[in-house]
Amino acid sequence: MSTTAIPDLFGRVPAALFAPLSGALAPLYWAILARYYQYEFEREPVALVKPAAIELAEQLLQASPAWQGRHEELLSLEEAGAPPEAEHGLEEGAITRTMARRLVSRLEATGWFHFEYRSTLGQVLSFHPWAARVLDTLVRVARDEQPIFQGYAHSIAILLKPDTFASRPGVSLREAHRHTLELVRELKILNRNIHAFTQRLLEEVTTASGVLEEGLDRYRQAVMANYHRLKTVENLYRWRSDILLRLDAIEHDAGSIAAAARWYAEQLALDLAAATRQVEEDLRLMRMRFETLPEITDDIDARNARFSGVALRKLMYLLRQDRRTEGQLQYLVEKLARDEAPELEFDVYRCELLRDGFLYTPPTRRAKAAPQKLPMRRRALSEAQRRQLAERLRSPYARARIEEFVSELLGARQAGTMEELPLRDDEDFVRAIHLVGYGLDGRGRYRFRPAEAPAAHVRGGAYGVPGGRFERSGKKG
Template sequence: MDDAQAQQTNPLFGIIPKEFFTPLASPNRLVYWDCLCRLFQAMSAQLSFGIEREILVDELQFYFEQNQAAEFEEDDINGMDSRKKANEMLRLLEKYGWLEVETDKSYVQRVNFYDYAVKVMKTLLEISDGRKVEYQGYIYTIYSLVRTNTDHPAVVLQQIRDNTDMLITGLKNLNSNIKHYIDELTKHKTVAEIMNALFNDYITNIVDKAYHRLLTSDNVSKFRPEIIERLEAHGHSSRYIAKTSEELAAIREIPVGQAEELVYQTLHEIVEAFRNMDDILAEINRKNTQYQRAAVNRAKFLLAGTEDVRGQMKEILLYIGEQMEERQLDLNGIYEIEYLDNLVRLFGSSFIDEKSFYSPIEGKKEFHPQELTEVMPDVELRQEKLRKMTEKMQRILSPKRIERFVEEQLGDREKIYASELPMETMDDFIRLIYVRLYGSRKKMRYRIEKAEGANKISGEFDFPDFAIIKR
């Protein structure tokens, strides 16, 4: 397929040159990216993206004179002085379709980014800076727009549709980010790494920034009924449909009949998007619970001792994992299962006891009645079993038990810090984890706020401190 056919089948390649991404896919991608960032920053400071070529040459020359400047792979370019490198970089970026050079009436060359290059640069910078599409504020904007009485209903309808798209995109990103944290959890090999990922990373970047607001101020369910009700009312209003269709037809320069179909279609898509939003919200809640449970269970797994069966199984699994990593094994291949058979020898054993389902055949025996003796229960043994059962029940860290513990620690105070809680045993440390996790729930009688400063060390445990505040 030649270039002309490619442009007809896909308009994208009629806009972006075929060598556009060559700089960022070449061995010199670090040099190109640094220069593109500097040029984009210099042009963004102007009223337009056009700027004199000599100013950009000076900017790139200053970059190449720095010790931390990236080097070209080609020796012939590295042998140039800084100013020649700057001119060569501008020539290459113009060749690959990133920049266009114009000569004004004063015979001064001005350099501009192409419009498509500006969009690509903004997207790449967002990815590079780690900025994520947030959904905060979109739901309230949509709610305000549907309640607005305006003389331009077509413009408002398009804004509602655009904000709905961004809301859905933000929720999908939040869902994807939680899945990313779940996938990354298996890479943490120590309890400290897991706790750092849970408290300093996940709680800060996901729960506090997004998930908590999803359940409180930006709760979709709080605004959704009225949004759907008003949009459906617009769909049944002939006056609204007629006025919106006329305005949309004028904006897009299409027949009124076609514009009317677009209005009905847009209203239907927005309403259906809000009705189907429960699926993705349920998925977000499920993955949030899954991540926190997985983090706590993995921490418990690594904290298990080697005396009991669980600890011994932990050591076996850790050993297998180390051997897999050392030999770079891929267990997707069936042939490699034989390696594990030789690495850990497992065998099964079975025997018949009173709990077995199988009843052995003993043959026919003659019945001889015997006198039944009354056996009095051992009171001490019963009390010992009750005591052990009570202790086991007390160790179950339910939300109510954690809430009662926090209330006892708070007493008459409105706020305490986690570093003030008793921290002498491993059970105390696990209870601290549940205090932090349950604190993000809406119905608890306390809430959590991140404390500034370094991690606190209490006994043998190192953890990021946080404030516990009475609701």
């Protein structure tokens, strides 16, 4: 399965599927589809028979402002292919029912749904699979539903946990890959949304109340509600480090790769070699997405800060807009930026107000302070102070300090393992990293021997270091 090939949309859905949603009657068609979707998928399980479906369409027509007073005009837009008896000379109720039938018939003809005959109920409305999925997306867009970012990260971390992944490698990897793409997609959409909010604030909002409504109500709902939690309580970087560690372990687990490839081969109708390549590609793509997440979130942070600054400056400008020079200059700059400045006439007058007795005092230039040398005070240090200062100046991760630590840890033994190292905090973790680095170059009093398994790690809380053993080298310091 190639991820670079353009999918054939109209090989799956009818070419005329979106035609009803692109004309003058699009709001009416959308109202009918949305109502049918609610009855089919969001309410109690009751079959929607054809007479009830047409009656629902008729009710939506009667309640639609677009239908009021425009019966003949809208009927003429739908006359192509209509039955001859439904053309003219009907009462208002019959006209509404006729229009409702036409709208429902066109939606059926363009491939949104069909009426399936059932012996106990008659003709029952049934959405085509593609139409149900498209409608689900359109309904969520119309409702302006915002994604729960921490939900994506939580799901990915749960799916990649060792016990969950071991039981269903293929399913877990496929779902984690899907959630990863959705998380990155929604973060990028959020990035574009912030830019759109900023432009709208600059170009369209003209009142202080409009700034508050846009910045506090709409912006908070569309941007800050979920993103704020992702930056604080549900910090994305905490999930990111755990997920990257799990991806590293999975990539080096041949058994899990093979099990996932067998599931891929069965589910996606691929041969085993192609399925293995797809598994490796999904893992590689997930790793790349999580490694580049900081770039996306940094851009979002920058745009979010810019929106806050724009909102504050716009609000201050609108609240302070008056006949003072500052307010008038801001007004002119804004109008000139939009190329909306009127023709202005400026009158220039000579100032004749500065006479004797005027209370204005011109500013005086203060003398610049001359640089002064700081007196040096020399004080002899005691021996104890010297030792204490020398101890503080010594790097805790210098080679000599690390070798002393290894010597104390080994005692009388010749060798030890990485499991013996304390990994309680950042200081222990950094010391362990230096221990491995110094032990690999072969120039010190000990050597580090990595574990034979390439994916072997020693874990201590949130920290992980390579597995292996360290042993005395016989060199003298």
